[in-house]
Amino acid sequence: MLEIRLTRTTTPKEKPQDESALGFGKIFTDHMFLADYTEGEGWHDARIVPYGPLSLSPAASVLHYGTEIFEGMKAYRTASGEIRLFRSMENIRRMNHSAERLCLPEVDEAFMLRALDMLVDLERDWVPHSVGTSLYIRPFMFGADPHLGVHAVHAATLCIICSPVGAYYAEGINPVKIAIEHEDVRAVRGGTGYAKCGGNYAASLRAGKRAEEKGYTQVLWLDGVERKYIEEVGSMNVMFKIAGKIVTPALTGSVLPGITRKSCIELLRSWGYEVEERLLSVGELIGAAEDRTLEEAWGTGTAAVVSPIGTLAYEGQEHTVGDGGIGAVTQKLYDTLTGIQWGTLPDTFGWCHTVEKPCD
Ligand SMILES: *Cc1c(COP(=O)(O)O)cnc(C)c1O
Numbered sequence: 001m002l003e004i005r006l007t008r009t010t011t012p013k014e015k016p017q018d019e020s021a022l023g024f025g026k027i028f029t030d031h032m033f034l035a036d037y038t039e040g041e042g043w044h045d046a047r048i049v050p051y052g053p054l055s056l057s058p059a060a061s062v063l064h065y066g067t068e069i070f071e072g073m074k075a076y077r078t079a080s081g082e083i084r085l086f087r088s089m090e091n092i093r094r095m096n097h098s099a100e101r102l103c104l105p106e107v108d109e110a111f112m113l114r115a116l117d118m119l120v121d122l123e124r125d126w127v128p129h130s131v132g133t134s135l136y137i138r139p140f141m142f143g144a145d146p147h148l149g150v151h152a153v154h155a156a157t158l159c160i161i162c163s164p165v166g167a168y169y170a171e172g173i174n175p176v177k178i179a180i181e182h183e184d185v186r187a188v189r190g191g192t193g194y195a196k197c198g199g200n201y202a203a204s205l206r207a208g209k210r211a212e213e214k215g216y217t218q219v220l221w222l223d224g225v226e227r228k229y230i231e232e233v234g235s236m237n238v239m240f241k242i243a244g245k246i247v248t249p250a251l252t253g254s255v256l257p258g259i260t261r262k263s264c265i266e267l268l269r270s271w272g273y274e275v276e277e278r279l280l281s282v283g284e285l286i287g288a289a290e291d292r293t294l295e296e297a298w299g300t301g302t303a304a305v306v307s308p309i310g311t312l313a314y315e316g317q318e319h320t321v322g323d324g325g326i327g328a329v330t331q332k333l334y335d336t337l338t339g340i341q342w343g344t345l346p347d348t349f350g351w352c353h354t355v356e357k358p359c360d
Pocket residue numbers: 072196232234235236237256257258259260261300301302303
């Protein structure tokens with residue numbers, strides 16, 4: 001396996017004192033992982049180096065044609081001081097699926113896991129201690145070809161950076177107001193919706209900004225062809241409890257296959273709930289809100305884990321979900337997933353992996 005060279009920083013930064021002020025993605029640790037890919041040669045020069053600016057050609061493919069993919073995962077500190085990752089192999093496999101879609105090179109799974117372990121092990125003192133805090137890990141890859149011709153990349157860079165992040169919900173989980181977007185679309189079938197790529201986000205920002213200006217936290221996306229079927233919400237997958245059953249949009253190609261989504265489905269089924277992965281039209285959803293059979297709605301994603309939706313706005317009208325508060329299933333999913341991640345509940349599914357000291 002490709003060797004990973006380590007160059008330690010000689011000027012370690014001061015760790016944040018006030019863990020309640022961490023926020024999200026504002027502070028970065030002392031080191032980062034880098035590796036380069038060149039066609040013909042494969043991946044080479046894998047290294048962990050002091051965190052700092054990257055150098056790349058102004059003609060680099062990513063700057064012109066958006067050849068970029070990323071992942072998002074967290075390292076958690078348990079009460080006994082162990083550092084754990086949650087379903088990290090799922091992130092690695094998804095990164096390779098994203099890479100395939102954008103003609104970026106794939107990475108050996110075992111090598112990638114080793115890179116993550118080595119970097120997180122080195123930065124373990126950066127994993128914050130307070131309840132609900134974690135170390136957010138952001139692997140990303142981009143096309144680095146220094147040519148303006150439009151073609152699949154011949155050179156790429158893989159990077160992993162880490163950021164201590166605060167508790168997503170400083171004052172307990174709170175229901176949010178979501179606007180159903182009927183103008184802009186995030187992705188279309190056949191496009192890049194199922195890939196975690198920067199371009200999907202670039203296309204989503206305008207609708208997000210407009211919704212925020214009207215007092216909504218995020219946008220709920222409809223499918224790009226008919227603008228009829230529910231897809232996902234902002235950077236989260238979405239689930240509904242309608243007349244006792246759980247309904248979530250099927251993975252039709254334009255929806256991101258979330259690992260939190262997958263984990264919620266597995267938990268829900270283990271608790272005996274019927275979970276339907278299917279097409280759900282906005283008409284059916286609003287109808288369920290109107291006849292009060294829409295009992296709960298929530299988003300799922302690594303950052304927030306589970307985010308209850310209290311209000312849905314569609315075509316200028318607001319609809320309350322359930323009683324507008326946090327539903328019992330939403331709360332149970334949140335408590336169970338966070339319990340498994342932070343080690344206060346048994347990891348019965350074997351989802352967590354303890355970061356050992358592979359460098360020693
Ligand atoms: C990352 C992401 C999600 C959530 O995926 P997780 O693996 O649960 O973090 C959902 N939707 C979009 C668009 C995303 O980028």
